[in-house]
Amino acid sequence: MNHNYLISIIGPTAIGKTSLSIAIAQHFKTEVISADSRQFYREMQLGTAAPTTKELSAATHHFIHHKSVLENYNVGAFEQEALSRLYDLFETHSEVVMVGGSGLYIDALTKGLDDFPQVNxxxxxxxxxxxxxxxxxxxxxxxxxxxxxxxxxxxxxxxxxxxxxxxxxxxxxxxxxxxINKDKAKRKFKTITIGLTAERATIYERINKRVDQMMAEGLLDEAKKLQHLQHLNALNTVGYSELFKFLDDEWTLDFAVSEIKKNSRRYAKRQLTWFKKNDAVIWFDYQTSLKEILESIKGEMS
Missing domain, CATH: 1.10.20.140 (Histone, subunit A)
Incomplete structure (x- = not known):
């Protein structure tokens, strides 16, 4: 019988995954693995909505700011490193929490990657x-x-x-x-996937507010420091590529911010499309109480 559980928290950007994952980790006295491919990079703090110092201190996190944008890092490397870390954590914890919005990285850890041939x-x-x-x-x-x-x-x-x-x-x-979808290696744990969602208008409103907050906290200054590295793959992402257009005198700042909001909304839509393909997800409204979500998780363990 399998007694190791990976509790995966998914959902669109800005829905509240970080705070829920910390609360669940604290309840089970366990640790958190991040599967957000943009939060891996230490130079990208504000534009990726990475956990704050206070949030990081509330529960031990793994795969947050552990790489530089100058390093080559991909989903295959993440699968190997995260799987090794996860099995290490299962030595002392029956439950581990995973949180993130990068569907491919989540699937890599929970299901394994498809085996593609090497090409030139x-x-x-x-x-x-x-x-x-x-x-x-x-x-x-x-x-x-x-x-x-x-x-x-x-x-x-x-x-x-x-x-x-x-x-x-x-x-x-x-x-x-x-x-795609060939036979993959079996995982030695059970994944319980909790999805957070809301009405589309609410998701979009939360995204718009988050972008405004990022700008108020200094996202433009962060982008300025990274402008000379904008050719790197890690920085070709929402929140930075738009501000680089402003810094390169191609767009106005107001237009760049409006594009960050628009592209973030599009990203959220793509996230939901990806996650909805997984019939095993247990969906909750983002305002659902922690007690109700924990009861559902424990029901899946019984």
Missing amino acids: PSIRATLNEEFALHGIEPLQIKLKSLDPQTYESIALDNPHRMIRALEICIGSGKPYSSF
């Missing part, structure tokens, strides 16, 4: 160059031709996902989708 790095370099010169539309057209199934399911406005799918198609001569 020059393919990605060529695709990146094509994207830089001509934008994302030619990549979309190419993917639709090579792999219609992935074209219908992928986030078409996400160049990183688009390029990843294309490099597999081109490098292997097979559709990216043909490598």
Whole structure:
């Protein structure tokens, strides 16, 4: 019988995952693994809504600000490191909490990654160059031709996902989708997934307020310090790429902030689309009491 439980807290950005994860960790006297791919980087504090110093002191966290934007880090490396850390934690805790909004990273830890073939790095370099010169539309057209199934399911406005799918198609001569959802290694724990959600208008309002708060706390100054590194993959993300446009005199500040809000709302929509594919998620309104959520978790353990 499996007595190790990973309690995974998911939901769209700005919904309240961090505070809930800490409360649950405190209840079970355990620790928290972050699966937010933007919060890994120590230089990106404000724009990623990383836990505050006070929140980090309320429960031990792992995979928060443990990397630099100058380091190459990907979901495969996270899977290996996080799985090792998780099994170490299970030596002294029956329950561990995971929190984050990065669906691919969450799935990597809970289910394992799909096994893709190695392809020539020059393919990605060529695709990146094509994207830089001509934008994302030619990549979309190419993917639709090579792999219609992935074209219908992928986030078409996400160049990183688009390029990843294309490099597999081109490098292997097979559709990216043909490598998806094959048999994976079994995990030696049970995952209990708690989802937080709200009406769309409420989610969008919370996002807008969070962006305003980030700006008030100094996000623009943080972006200025990172402007010279804007070419790095880690910084090609919502909250920073828009402010770089302002700092490069391409946009006004008001427009850049409005774009952060718009792109954050789009990101939240994509998050929910990803999470809704998991039928095992137990969904709660974001205002649900901790007591009710804990009762549900304990019910899953019985």
